[in-house]
Amino acid sequence: MDATDKLANYFVQRIDGQVLAQLESCLQCGLCASACPFFLGTDNPEHVPIRKIEPLKVIVQRELSPGRRLFSWLGLTPPRPDEVTLQQWVSQAYLACTVCNRCALACPMGLDLGSLIQLTREGLAAAGLVPPSLADAVERQKHTGSPLGVPQDLYEDRLRWISEEEGVTIPLDVEGAESLVVFTSIELIKFPGNIAALAKILNTAGEHWTMSTAGREAVNFATFSGETEEQVAFVKRITEAALQLNVRRIILSECGHAYDTVRRIAGRLYGQPLPFQIENVLETISRLIATGRIRLRRDVFNKERITFHDACKLQRLGGLIEEPRFILNTIAPTSFVEMTPNREAQLCCGGGGGVIANPEADEIRMKAFLPKVEQLESILPDVVVTACSTCRLQFIDGTRYYNLDVTVRGITEMVAEALITDG
Amino acid sequence: MSATQILELVRGPLFRVSLWIFTVGMLYRLFRILMLGWKKDYAPPRGSALMGVVKTYAKSLIIFPFLPPKFPSSRHRPLTYFAGGMFHLGLFVVLLLLVPHIEVWRAVLGISWPGLPTPIVDGFAVMALVGLVLLASNRLINPVTRLLTGVSSWLNILFVFFPLITGWAMYHHLFGIDYTWLYIAHMVSVDWLLAWIPFSRLAHFMTYFVTKTMHGLKFGRLGVEP
Numbered sequence: 001m002d003a004t005d006k007l008a009n010y011f012v013q014r015i016d017g018q019v020l021a022q023l024e025s026c027l028q029c030g031l032c033a034s035a036c037p038f039f040l041g042t043d044n045p046e047h048v049p050i051r052k053i054e055p056l057k058v059i060v061q062r063e064l065s066p067g068r069r070l071f072s073w074l075g076l077t078p079p080r081p082d083e084v085t086l087q088q089w090v091s092q093a094y095l096a097c098t099v100c101n102r103c104a105l106a107c108p109m110g111l112d113l114g115s116l117i118q119l120t121r122e123g124l125a126a127a128g129l130v131p132p133s134l135a136d137a138v139e140r141q142k143h144t145g146s147p148l149g150v151p152q153d154l155y156e157d158r159l160r161w162i163s164e165e166e167g168v169t170i171p172l173d174v175e176g177a178e179s180l181v182v183f184t185s186i187e188l189i190k191f192p193g194n195i196a197a198l199a200k201i202l203n204t205a206g207e208h209w210t211m212s213t214a215g216r217e218a219v220n221f222a223t224f225s226g227e228t229e230e231q232v233a234f235v236k237r238i239t240e241a242a243l244q245l246n247v248r249r250i251i252l253s254e255c256g257h258a259y260d261t262v263r264r265i266a267g268r269l270y271g272q273p274l275p276f277q278i279e280n281v282l283e284t285i286s287r288l289i290a291t292g293r294i295r296l297r298r299d300v301f302n303k304e305r306i307t308f309h310d311a312c313k314l315q316r317l318g319g320l321i322e323e324p325r326f327i328l329n330t331i332a333p334t335s336f337v338e339m340t341p342n343r344e345a346q347l348c349c350g351g352g353g354g355v356i357a358n359p360e361a362d363e364i365r366m367k368a369f370l371p372k373v374e375q376l377e378s379i380l381p382d383v384v385v386t387a388c389s390t391c392r393l394q395f396i397d398g399t400r401y402y403n404l405d406v407t408v409r410g411i412t413e414m415v416a417e418a419l420i421t422d423g
Numbered sequence: 424m425s426a427t428q429i430l431e432l433v434r435g436p437l438f439r440v441s442l443w444i445f446t447v448g449m450l451y452r453l454f455r456i457l458m459l460g461w462k463k464d465y466a467p468p469r470g471s472a473l474m475g476v477v478k479t480y481a482k483s484l485i486i487f488p489f490l491p492p493k494f495p496s497s498r499h500r501p502l503t504y505f506a507g508g509m510f511h512l513g514l515f516v517v518l519l520l521l522v523p524h525i526e527v528w529r530a531v532l533g534i535s536w537p538g539l540p541t542p543i544v545d546g547f548a549v550m551a552l553v554g555l556v557l558l559a560s561n562r563l564i565n566p567v568t569r570l571l572t573g574v575s576s577w578l579n580i581l582f583v584f585f586p587l588i589t590g591w592a593m594y595h596h597l598f599g600i601d602y603t604w605l606y607i608a609h610m611v612s613v614d615w616l617l618a619w620i621p622f623s624r625l626a627h628f629m630t631y632f633v634t635k636t637m638h639g640l641k642f643g644r645l646g647v648e649p
Contacts, residue, residue, distance in 0.1 A: 110638030267465030
């Protein structure tokens with residue numbers, strides 16, 4: 001069986017009524033183009049979202065379409081993909097897409113293109129066609145527990161260092177705690193301030209929390225690569241740690257895809273209601289503010305012009321739309337301004353979905369950031385706040401590349417800065 | 424065989440055969456979609472799925488031209504949106520509110536309803552035709568649609584164009600062709616279109632309700648504006 005056969009097999013097995021109805025509904029109107037940062041940034045018609053599911057469309061036309069015999073007799077069936085075509089498909093699906101699903105809002109037929117692109121990645125993964133840098137990251141996550149290759153001892157060292165450096169207590173593997181907090185290794189390595197900040201917030205709120213050595217990685221690189229078995233295995237590391245530590249709640253830090261991935265897969269594994277709550281840090285902070293467990297100063301950021309970048313995975317695909325606004329209106333009531341479009345219609349930064357981890361995508365990733373540059377230039381903020389570490393990295397790269405004088409910050413750190421601690 | 428006999432053939436037995444192909448074909452497609460099953464969304468809900476469905480239909484059906492006004496600043500949007508809206512609105516008015524067509528509906532379904540005066544429907548027919556021509560031209564001009572458009576799209580456009588133009592020509596006695604022959608051309612193109620729909624993307628008039636409902640359910644469940 002060659003790669004094309006494996007691809008076809010996977011799709012034929014996995015295609016359900018939803019997928020079939022969607023594929024048979026596309027009228028090639030091209031309206032999805034207007035939603036996509038990769039198209040808007042390059043003007044290249046090859047980057048129109050619907051082109052990214054070409055593998056699915058071709059296989060369905062060849063294997064499942066209602067008129068396939070008629071069409072093949074007329075010579076209208078697309079040819080069997082060769083090696084070159086397969087490679088083009090791989091670049092389209094992995095390098096020129098963050099699976100941000102903005103296209104789903106532009107489609108007049110309501111196609112959920114994001115999930116179709118995800119299915120396309122799964123098919124390509126089943127055919128062994130994952131780009132090497134993503135495949136390597138999945139391997140690293142499998143063996144060391146982290147896509148960045150952070151083994152357990154380094155993790156523990158790093159937490160100890162953050163704890164000493166910042167003077168905060170970070171509980172580890174505490175059984176019976178209320179909440180299990182799971183960070184990303186990006187935060188552990190590049191944004192340790194996030195970890196110190198959330199520790200400070202939770203300690204001040206008197207939340208009985210813990211981190212875990214077994215469930216220590218929120219990032220799930222198998223979500224990006226489309227390797228479904230590994231994806232479930234990585235989620236299980238977190239959920240099993242939660243069950244073992246007997247916590248009531250899992251708190252996922254500033255990470256985009258973790259929230260959606262963990263919620264969806266935990267729901268499949270444990271049924272409903274779940275044995276624990278799953279919270280994003282935005283919900284955690286909102287909850288602590290709303291219940292009066294933390295108090296925040298309202299004047300710390302009133303000299304800077306502050307805007308919020310909605311993350312595709314947290315806001316459009318996670319529904320966490322009001323939480324960041326509630327938080328920012330609390331700590332920056334006079335200086336918070338919105339970018340347009342925002343909320344569910346936000347423009348994706350172009351770094352998510354594994355794109356940023358792929359050096360081959362570097363050039364197109366900066367082009368996909370162009371629409372964001374236009375947005376920033378129209379409101380000229382001093383600070384862009386994100387709640388997703390990938391967005392944050394992409395904004396740091398992008399603002400440097402385009403020489404924008406903007407500071408990029410994580411929302412948790414800003415909340416910690418505004419935190420009122422008695423005595 | 425006289426022209427009258429040919430006309431009787433294409434609007435009688437041949438029309439009925441096409442109608443059968445259409446009905447059986449569409450039912451087959453619907454059942455195939457339903458029988459393949461739906462994957463369940465296991466994530467705990469954050470909002471009302473039903474509200475999502477209501478909102479998505481309200482946005483796309485009530486607001487002209489049938490399409491959600493989501494990205495107002497897009498450079499590729501206006502022509503496709505407005506031409507698409509013109510075409511669909513025109514088509515539905517002609518199909519459902521032209522008195523001779525209502526007679527056909529009564530013959531087929533046994534129910535009828537009041538129609539619009541023919542000169543008004545004529546305006547909608549022109550609107551549909553103009554919309555279709557604009558959509559077709561856009562497929563040639565816009566680099567995005569040029570890349571996406573394949574042979575099957577052109578066939579679809581052509582097969583929809585014929586019934587519209589022949590019907591319109593009948594009303595205006597155009598092209599100096601004998602009325603009976605125009606009528607024959609209209610019925611032949613309608614018969615062909617009906618039989619073609621189940622094999623093509625023109626079946627989207629049905630799958631639309633599947634995909635739109637799914638879209639509303641997903642976004643509603645997330646508590647996100649669809």
